[in-house]
Amino acid sequence: MLEAIVFDVGETITRDDRYWASWADWLNVPRHTLSALVGAVVAQGRDNADALRLVRPEIDVTAEYQARDAAGHGENLDDSDLYEDVRPALSVLRSMGKRVIIAGNQTERVGRLLRDLDLPADLIVTSGEWGVAKPQPEFFHRVIEVAQAAPGETLYVGDHPVNDVFPAKAAGMRCAHLRRGPWGHLWADDPDVVAAADWRIQSLTELATLVGS
Structure with missing residues (x-):
């Protein structure tokens, strides 16, 4: 589970x-x-x-x-930058008792901006804060540590085959490839992605059914 x-x-x-x-x-x-x-x-x-x-x-x-x-043109985030399914999907997963974490290749500034959005997540962390980035194995070792669950009980969700699917799988985690953004759409049907991904999804709202089954 x-x-x-x-x-x-x-x-x-x-x-x-x-x-x-x-x-x-x-x-x-x-x-x-x-x-x-x-x-x-x-x-x-x-x-x-x-x-x-x-x-x-x-x-x-x-x-x-x-x-x-x-020059005052640094990164900025607000609710308009979130995909519409993010808050509903994360909220449902937390209500199911799942530990919800956001961890990606972003700067320290983005980490602060994401936390300011008060997302329904137990932890939000970035590669800039950890000092190690995907697809390095060390990043996924840190993910497993903060997940507080065994690798096989941890699911990593992302759009990028090289940065998300393949290294998460190599670390022993389950993985879901999201058909979203240029990487997600272009590589969705790649044979290596199909073979590596435990699930391939179109929306984050699909996760509640998948992890509950």
Whole structure:
């Protein structure tokens, strides 16, 4: 039986629309141009940040993050950035007695912003706060620790095969691939994803039925 449900953040809990729009504005390129480049790198199985490097090959992404923050254009989140199924799904899972955790590859700032949204979760943590990021095994070791359940009793939910499905499975956890966002849609029917995922879902509201069965 599953005791803990752990959620990725980007394109699982939150929409990335505003994130990429803000980068396009900062780099002074049309928003649709950067969106197209994100799609291109996703299709090639590359890191999302490579889209920024296609716009500005010499970019130091970490330094640019810092420059944006200093200029008052850092990351922001509010309820409009959440997918509509997030609060209902997490609330139901908690009412079923499941430990609900949000843990993804985000900055410390995003961790604070997510906690400010008062989501129905027992713990919200980011790679920036842990100092280790997906898909490194150490990240998933930390997930298992905070889940307070055995790996086989812990479900990791995410859209990204390389960052979510495959490493969670390698850590001994159950995993659900979410068909959401560019990665989720493009790789949903990939044979390796189909083989690795315990479940493939279209919405987070499906989880209550799955974990209760």
